[in-house]
Amino acid sequence: MGRSPCCAKEGLNKGAWTAQEDQILRDYIKLHGEGKWRDIPRRSGLKRCGKSCRLRWLNYLRPDIKRGNFSTDEEDLIIRLHNLLGNRWSLIAGRLPGRTDNEVKNYWNTRISKKKSMIKPAQPSDHHHEVRAPPESDDHDGKSGDIAASAADNNSLDSSMTHFNVQGQGVDYFDFTKLNDFDISTLGDVMELGDDHATTYNSWCSPIFDGPMLDDWITEYHVQASDFRFWASL
Template sequence: MGRSPCCEKGHTNKGAWTKEEDERLVAYIRSHGEGCWRSLPSAAGLLRCGKSCRLRWMNYLRPDLKRGNFTDDEDELIIRLHALLGNKWSLIAGQLPGRTDNEIKNYWNTHIKRKLLARGIDPHAHHRPQALHHVAAAALVPAPAAKPKPKPAESSDDGGRSSCSCSGSGSSAGEPRCPDLNLDLSVGPPDAPTSPPPPCLCHRAWEACGCQAG
């Protein structure tokens, strides 16, 4: 269900406001304030729509409206605010006292756009197209490939390895070149030499004789 219209369109005036209508609207608001725009036209004796009264007051009849051309400072402020807020003209107008959102929007489309284009700046993205083109071109250039590191030359000698001088001629390929030495040494008196058995008195071989030496 849509919103009901604020007034009957068949009984309202359209077109340019007359001086008498402006005076009635200003006198009523000065006496009673803005109030409800839906009921204001009938209370002020105007055959106008409430929206039409609001726009007429806000954009033309308010006593705090700033008349005249925009200054350079206002231009720069509008450009900075538009870069942050975009086409939110009511918020931009809130930062410029005495200027209306509709006035700022019209001024943007007719003057500031041309000023930005003359500077080489995109009025929608607020950047310089040429600078952006150079940045994009630099990003597309591939980085130089890293050169492979040279491999160290393999030497045929042992490269300082210690060689063993005790390699035997009969060692096989699977055996170590230097066999482990037995370092398990013990310290003690030498073993007594064994004396041969005494000769047999019967002049027989000792192994065959059963006699014992005296």
């Protein structure tokens, strides 16, 4: 079936928004709230398609938007989140208060990706910090003999590290089953990775503590030690 266009194109303005248009949109949303984007042009008199109104509001007019340069902390966060999530800009932006997905995406495309391309790839020996894609699920089933695990034995993050030799690639993971006293609540609001990679804190952290879920967890979520250190430090 053909998809209907988001709006009739005739008679609509395109390109940069004027201050007057911004004000109309601001006033409208102040009065009626966000949502029903398709109705906005008709009800507000704006000659813009609903999609354009939504974009303008979310990326520019929203009162909580932080403008200006990204701090080094923000940049570091973006790099780490991008390592973990890939080009899922809305998820990344969700971890940066006041930043929009568009802004993060632009920042990545214009600066960070360039910076990264100039840095030589990490050596295999410094695997705690190297940027590396997670092992493919097909590579191991979490129970196979490929995985030789050895875990230390007390409560600290370091001692709960488990080293796996997956397909000959040494990778460190955290074993939550070794973390008796760790304040897992610090993770509560950072683990909303969404969709097929992970769900919320409640739905996947809890089962980990109910039993030895590490193998499945690694297979499904691929959270490496370096990434977990990062999450835990937030």
